[in-house]
Every structure is written in C-alpha cells, then in structure tokens.
Amino acid sequence: MTEIAGLTRGGGSEMFDAVNTDIGGVSQQDFLQLLITQMKHQDPMEPQDSQQFAAQLAQFTQLEELQKLNSTSSQGVETNLMLAQTINNTMAATMVGKEVKAIGNKVVLEHGVDPQISFQTGAFADDVEITIRDAAGQVVDTIGMQSVSKGDHTITWDGEGHNGTLPPGDYTFSLTASNVAGDEIATDTITMGLIEAVRYGKSGAIFVVNGDEIPFSMVMELGVFNSEEITPSEPEDGG
Numbered sequence: 001m002t003e004i005a006g007l008t009r010g011g012g013s014e015m016f017d018a019v020n021t022d023i024g025g026v027s028q029q030d031f032l033q034l035l036i037t038q039m040k041h042q043d044p045m046e047p048q049d050s051q052q053f054a055a056q057l058a059q060f061t062q063l064e065e066l067q068k069l070n071s072t073s074s075q076g077v078e079t080n081l082m083l084a085q086t087i088n089n090t091m092a093a094t095m096v097g098k099e100v101k102a103i104g105n106k107v108v109l110e111h112g113v114d115p116q117i118s119f120q121t122g123a124f125a126d127d128v129e130i131t132i133r134d135a136a137g138q139v140v141d142t143i144g145m146q147s148v149s150k151g152d153h154t155i156t157w158d159g160e161g162h163n164g165t166l167p168p169g170d171y172t173f174s175l176t177a178s179n180v181a182g183d184e185i186a187t188d189t190i191t192m193g194l195i196e197a198v199r200y201g202k203s204g205a206i207f208v209v210n211g212d213e214i215p216f217s218m219v220m221e222l223g224v225f226n227s228e229e230i231t232p233s234e235p236e237d238g239g
Helices: 001-006 028-040 050-095
Strands: 099-103 107-110 115-123 126-134 139-148 153-154 169-178 188-201 204-209 210-217 218-220
Touching: 028 169, 115 126, 115 169, 139 153, 169 188, 188 210
Parallel strands: none
Antiparallel strands: 099 188, 099 218, 107 169, 115 153, 115 188, 126 139, 126 169, 188 204, 204 210
16 A cells, blocks of 8 residues: 555656646546545455556546547637638628529519519419518508419519508518418518628628628529519409
C-alpha cells in the first residue's frame, strides 16, 4: 500500500497532473481519484486484476476522445453553416433582374392593371375555388373553376368584388381544390415576378419582388416559367 500512497501524492506522474477536463460530467481528476480510492480499499489478499485496471483506463481514454470529437464536430457544423450562408448571400446578389417563382399569396390591385393570380395543383382538379381577401382579412371575391389540370396556372383578376369594383391596394388569396369524389387536392399559392433587389436579414437573403419581401427559403424556381393561362368558368358578378 506504500506505493499507492505515493501515487496519491503525485509521485511525479504526468497522468495525475492532467488538466481538469470535464468528460460527461466527470473530470479527469475525479475519474483518477475514483480509481485511486478503489485501489486503496481493495482487498490486499485479492488485489484488482491488472487487466481490469487497464480496461478502466482505456474506458477513460475513450471518453476523453469522444468529448474531443464531439467538440470538433460541433465546430465543424457551425463552420459549414456559416460557409453555406455566405455562399447563399453571394449567389443571391447575382439574381437581381431575374424572374422568380416562390410561395406567396399577395395580389396588388392598381388602377388600369389587372393583376394575375398564380397557383399550382398537385393533380387534376374537378373543382377549384379561389378566395380573395382584403387587408382586413374580409372575403371580397371568390372565383370558381372546373376541370383544372395538374401543374402551374395563372388567371387574370378583374378587381371586381362581391360589391363592385374594389379599391387599389394589397390583397391576399387562398384556394381549395378537389376531385370528383370530393377528395382535397394539394395546392400551392404562387407569386411570380422580377427580383427588384436583395436584402439581408438574420435568416439570410430576402428577395424583393413586386415590392414584397420573399425569403430565399420560399423560392421554388428561378428562370423563365410557362404557366397555363386559364379563364374562370364561373366568374363572380356580385353574387
């Protein structure tokens, strides 16, 4: 036991002078102290097997390496995220003047201009209904269509609501689609236009399209798009 007592005093061993690094809630010093305490209280007639002791030291080493790997991995992920964000911001700056298709449901009504409403259907729809709301969220117009094929579609809105001509301003639209059995069909409301500018926020690049801000994450496509122009089958006339 004399040799063990010497170890507790340090004995010049570098292993016991290790930095007090936290490993899963247990520091190096704590771990070594547990080993020493275990050795001090072992039965002298049946000392701990050297292989068991070596296994415990190996387990300690593995824990230390895992902690270092975890720290390195976390730093690597953060670096990759920063790099990806930088690349996205750099690419976004080159998109000014290009046409964009993105998730959006804003409609701007102006004098002398009939705005277009674009949407996408995931399958053939027997019935499609578009609901248009004003800035206060009140329904001002509904547009019904039948036999709408799968894909991108655009209609021209005349700006006429249930109670007559609507004032210029910002409006929003939503839609529902169903098949002949009445099952709902997946749809997306779409906004299309030229990218006028790029702004940068905490969440990344933001495109300015038709005066509206569209996050980069909402962009579906960039380029020239072919959207089928369709005419409402049952336009509203005030009723």
